[in-house]
Amino acid sequence: DSGVTQTPKHLITATGQRVTLRCSPRSGDLSVYWYQQSLDQGLQFLIQYYNGEERAKGNILERFSAQQFPDLHSELNLSSLELGDSALYFCASSVTGLAGGHEQFFGPGTRLTVL
Amino acid sequence: AQTVTQSQPEMSVQEAETVTLSCTYDTSENNYYLFWYKQPPSRQMILVIRQEAYKQQNATENRFSVNFQKAAKSFSLKISDSQLGDTAMYFCAFMPHQGGSEKLVFGKGTKLTVNP
16 A cells, blocks of 8 residues: 555546546655556656646646645546546655655556546 | 657566566656556556666665666666566656656556466
8 A cells, every 4th residue: 555545446437528536645745746547658647746836747638637735635637538538547646855766656546437 | 858668568487587677768867767666467556666877886676676777778677586476567767857846757568477
């Protein structure tokens, strides 16, 4: 158990819909990262939040957005869903500092299926 | 942009034997970090080993060790005394040295099967 929790574990929805994925980081970790794992794209970094502020952005679609709340939990919002958005979405957390290179602890993932 | 290449999509090894997984990466940076993550059938991502680019000494964690060749931009993982529980996808990952921004760039993975 990494200490990172994600809900829900599975999500099945239809094209055009909107969903919200939730992540709670390990106690004490200020950074939250979102990754997408799909068969064709592999594991891709989407976005990082640090203590409530966006810190880095990857290949995140405009239809996707995220935020980190004062209690440090994070939500990833996916809208206007397409079949190609079906994937495993991971949240990870870490202690982030100027030194860099910190281990990221991954949650169990949310499996999203768009029908 | 950094890229990570794992040239072996699948590998297999007999229990108790040694196997080496390959990884190369491309970057213009001098300081960075490299990781190997394991993803068993449960889909959980688990850190196996971590290497700091400015350290010449290769990292080791019990049965897992790396061969880090900075000039060649190569970062292979050696698993000794392979166990059935080592069966998993293994991902090589690169992290640029940017304090406060620590995104991971992953390779496509190598599926390792340990046979009894």
